[in-house]
Amino acid sequence: MNRGPFIFLGVFIILSLTWALVINKPIQESGHLSPIFDAEQGGRLPMNAKGGAAQGKLVYQEFGCIACHTQQVRVSSGFDLQRGWGERQSVARDYIDQTPALIGNTRLGPDLSNVGQRRSDREWHLLHFYNPQITSKGSNMPSMPFLFETREIVGEPTNRALKLSAEYAVADGYEVIPSRKAEALVAYMKSLKVTYDLKEAPKSNDVMLEELTAALENAK
Amino acid sequence: MNRGTQRTIDASIRFPLVSLFKAAVCWMLIATVFGLIASIKLHTPSFMEECQYMTYGKVEPIFWNTLIYGWLFNAGLGCAVFLLARLGGVPLKQGVSLMIMTVIWNLAVVIGVIGIMLGDQLPYEWLEFPSYTAPIFFVSFLGIGLWCAMAFRARVQRSTYASQWWILVALFSFAWIYSAAQIMLVCSPAQGAFQNLVSAWYAENVFGLLIAPLAFASIYYLIPKTLGISVVGYRYTGIAFWSWILFASVAGAAKMVNGPIPVWVASVGVIATFGLLLPTTTFSIQFLGSLLSRFSKIWDSASARFLFAGVVSFIAVMMFKIWGALRGSQEVVQFSIFDSGVNQLAMFGFAGMVFTGASYFILPRLLNKELPSSTLVDLQFGAHVLGLILLAIGLISGGIHQGELINGSTADMLTVVNTMRGSYFLTSMGLSLLLLGAIAYNVTFFWMLLSTRSEKEASTSLIEEAPELEYTAS
Numbered sequence: 001m002n003r004g005p006f007i008f009l010g011v012f013i014i015l016s017l018t019w020a021l022v023i024n025k026p027i028q029e030s031g032h033l034s035p036i037f038d039a040e041q042g043g044r045l046p047m048n049a050k051g052g053a054a055q056g057k058l059v060y061q062e063f064g065c066i067a068c069h070t071q072q073v074r075v076s077s078g079f080d081l082q083r084g085w086g087e088r089q090s091v092a093r094d095y096i097d098q099t100p101a102l103i104g105n106t107r108l109g110p111d112l113s114n115v116g117q118r119r120s121d122r123e124w125h126l127l128h129f130y131n132p133q134i135t136s137k138g139s140n141m142p143s144m145p146f147l148f149e150t151r152e153i154v155g156e157p158t159n160r161a162l163k164l165s166a167e168y169a170v171a172d173g174y175e176v177i178p179s180r181k182a183e184a185l186v187a188y189m190k191s192l193k194v195t196y197d198l199k200e201a202p203k204s205n206d207v208m209l210e211e212l213t214a215a216l217e218n219a220k
Numbered sequence: 221m222n223r224g225t226q227r228t229i230d231a232s233i234r235f236p237l238v239s240l241f242k243a244a245v246c247w248m249l250i251a252t253v254f255g256l257i258a259s260i261k262l263h264t265p266s267f268m269e270e271c272q273y274m275t276y277g278k279v280e281p282i283f284w285n286t287l288i289y290g291w292l293f294n295a296g297l298g299c300a301v302f303l304l305a306r307l308g309g310v311p312l313k314q315g316v317s318l319m320i321m322t323v324i325w326n327l328a329v330v331i332g333v334i335g336i337m338l339g340d341q342l343p344y345e346w347l348e349f350p351s352y353t354a355p356i357f358f359v360s361f362l363g364i365g366l367w368c369a370m371a372f373r374a375r376v377q378r379s380t381y382a383s384q385w386w387i388l389v390a391l392f393s394f395a396w397i398y399s400a401a402q403i404m405l406v407c408s409p410a411q412g413a414f415q416n417l418v419s420a421w422y423a424e425n426v427f428g429l430l431i432a433p434l435a436f437a438s439i440y441y442l443i444p445k446t447l448g449i450s451v452v453g454y455r456y457t458g459i460a461f462w463s464w465i466l467f468a469s470v471a472g473a474a475k476m477v478n479g480p481i482p483v484w485v486a487s488v489g490v491i492a493t494f495g496l497l498l499p500t501t502t503f504s505i506q507f508l509g510s511l512l513s514r515f516s517k518i519w520d521s522a523s524a525r526f527l528f529a530g531v532v533s534f535i536a537v538m539m540f541k542i543w544g545a546l547r548g549s550q551e552v553v554q555f556s557i558f559d560s561g562v563n564q565l566a567m568f569g570f571a572g573m574v575f576t577g578a579s580y581f582i583l584p585r586l587l588n589k590e591l592p593s594s595t596l597v598d599l600q601f602g603a604h605v606l607g608l609i610l611l612a613i614g615l616i617s618g619g620i621h622q623g624e625l626i627n628g629s630t631a632d633m634l635t636v637v638n639t640m641r642g643s644y645f646l647t648s649m650g651l652s653l654l655l656l657g658a659i660a661y662n663v664t665f666f667w668m669l670l671s672t673r674s675e676k677e678a679s680t681s682l683i684e685e686a687p688e689l690e691y692t693a694s
């Protein structure tokens with residue numbers, strides 16, 4: 001092993017082969033999925049995100065929400081279904097429209113794959129972003145006051161203003177208005193829901209067991 | 221090779237090397253500060269909440285990226301250049317061009333940090349720097365790599381030592397993984413879920429194929445140098461070398477367990493992680509065997525002490541990595557702060573301590589000055605060791621507990637946060653101690669750099685080398 005080229009070559013061969021095995025092969029096999037058209041479930045699956053939500057995804061990315069929140073549901077381990085974070089396993093086809101896909105690998109907060117289904121109230125999300133203590137006392141999520149503007153009420157109060165309880169109210173004569181970014185982020189949160197079924201996505205261990213039993217019965 | 225030749229060699233690389241270490245110690249301080257801020261935010265979320273440039277989601281990636289591309293890359297490269305020059309036995313040319321390349325690299329890190337603060341971050345682990353910094357990193361790294369390859373070719377001592385192999389691996393692999401990751405994530409992104417796979421593969425390889433090899437290179441060199449013995453079981457180095465590269469380059473896929481990609485990919489990753497047991501055992505026997513056979517000497521030398529702490533951290537890190545990849549433990553620790561804890565132990569504890577130890581060997585020789593204060597070195601060592609222990613308890617044992625709650629129960633997330641508060645506090649205390657150590661290191665470094673040489677230092681060669689140890693094995 002006294003020669004540089006020998007080491008270079010050896011390392012090159014190993015890295016190429018392992019890359020081909022764990023990166024390239026899975027992508028060749030199942031990294032070119034196309035959407036499914038299912039009239040019963042409302043057309044194209046997965047459904048396309050709307051414009052406002054796409055803006056909100058950028059905000060989500062900008063503030064690094066991915067550092068604490070995942071967007072993937074597992075059925076074969078953990079208690080994701082029991083927690084109400086989803087109804088079925090997240091599969092590759094769910095993410096085909098997402099670049100970047102904000103899947104994440106740390107859960108300091110809840111999974112957000114289906115947050116739009118759990119929380120569909122715009123006001124709740126706005127209050128939550130303004131100060132998480134209002135809606136979730138004791139949370140360690142950072143508040144994001146910079147997504148809101150506290151301004152003097154001129155004439156009538158705006159109906160977009162946050163309805164703050166006495167404890168969190170701002171000074172008299174002032175109101176808190178969500179910025180465009182805050183509204184976009186809420187639109188993104190509300191768009192996060194997996195409401196359709198995919199054939200390849202296991203629902204839960206019980207359902208899989210039922211399906212297997214049924215298949216066995218048929219075989220007999 | 222006599223001391224005179226050594227001094228000529230050292231002089232040829234003094235300029236770029238000092239600037240590399242300057243960058244390294246500054247980034248070490250910056251990274252630790254950001255790590256501390258991120259950690260404080262976990263138990264006191266109101267800390268700096270008004271500042272939109274310092275949200276947790278921004279501070280956390282800044283911490284990791286400055287830690288890796290700022291501190292450890294500069295420090296590791298500094299050690300590598302020194303080893304290439306010394307082991308090659310010839311003064312190196314074109315030091316200025318190396319310095320220009322490293323300055324560009326560090327500028328890219330600065331731009332990246334500002335970019336993250338302004339909100340341009342990418343959502344991929346350890347690749348959060350905005351996409352516009354990628355070409356700068358790539359070009360400067362290409363320059364650095366070519367320079368090092370030339371330095372290796374120019375050697376007069378034809379037979380090579382393990383340190384040199386590891387340096388070559390680090391340089392070549394990083395060019396490979398960085399370009400592959402950038403292409404598959406930014407230029408022509410892989411489809412949805414597979415971006416997560418590429419990202420996990422990259423992050424694991426940054427440790428396994430860039431940072432760890434540079435640290436191995438330093439350890440193989442410093443053991444004979446500081447202890448006066450050749451590495452125990454050196455003839456098994458080849459096995460450890462090739463098996464490490466093979467298994468480490470696949471291990472990242474293990475993170476994909478239960479995720480939205482084909483199941484077999486994660487299984488291959490788990491097997492590979494388990495395969496790392498082979499090189500880890502070899503390294504442990506070599507490094508610990510050597511260090512323990514001269515145990516009394518360890519406490520005489522600053523370098524050997526840091527080296528010892530680094531080796532112990534390395535073994536702990538690998539045990540946690542291998543344990544954490546097993547199916548049963550994956551189901552507990554997935555998505556918890558366990559991984560972050562193991563990675564921090566790997567970066568601060570293993571690589572950080574080894575590079576620091578190496579710098580305490582290199583700097584006095586480079587500058588021909590003594591370490592200004594052994595108290596400061598002791599303080600740094602104590603603070604770092606204690607800090608690492610607190611960090612490990614807070615994040616690793618805390619992470620296991622957190623994982624049990626997240627993955628093994630339906631406990632409310634607010635309850636989990638409440639339960640974890642103690643662990644987060646412990647982590648902050650650990651990082652405060654690391655910060656104290658980093659300050660002591662900075663003071664030592666700049667004191668040494670700025671002080672004028674004493675009469676003794678100016679007139680004589682301080683360091684009496686044993687030249688026969690320069691080529692310990694071949």
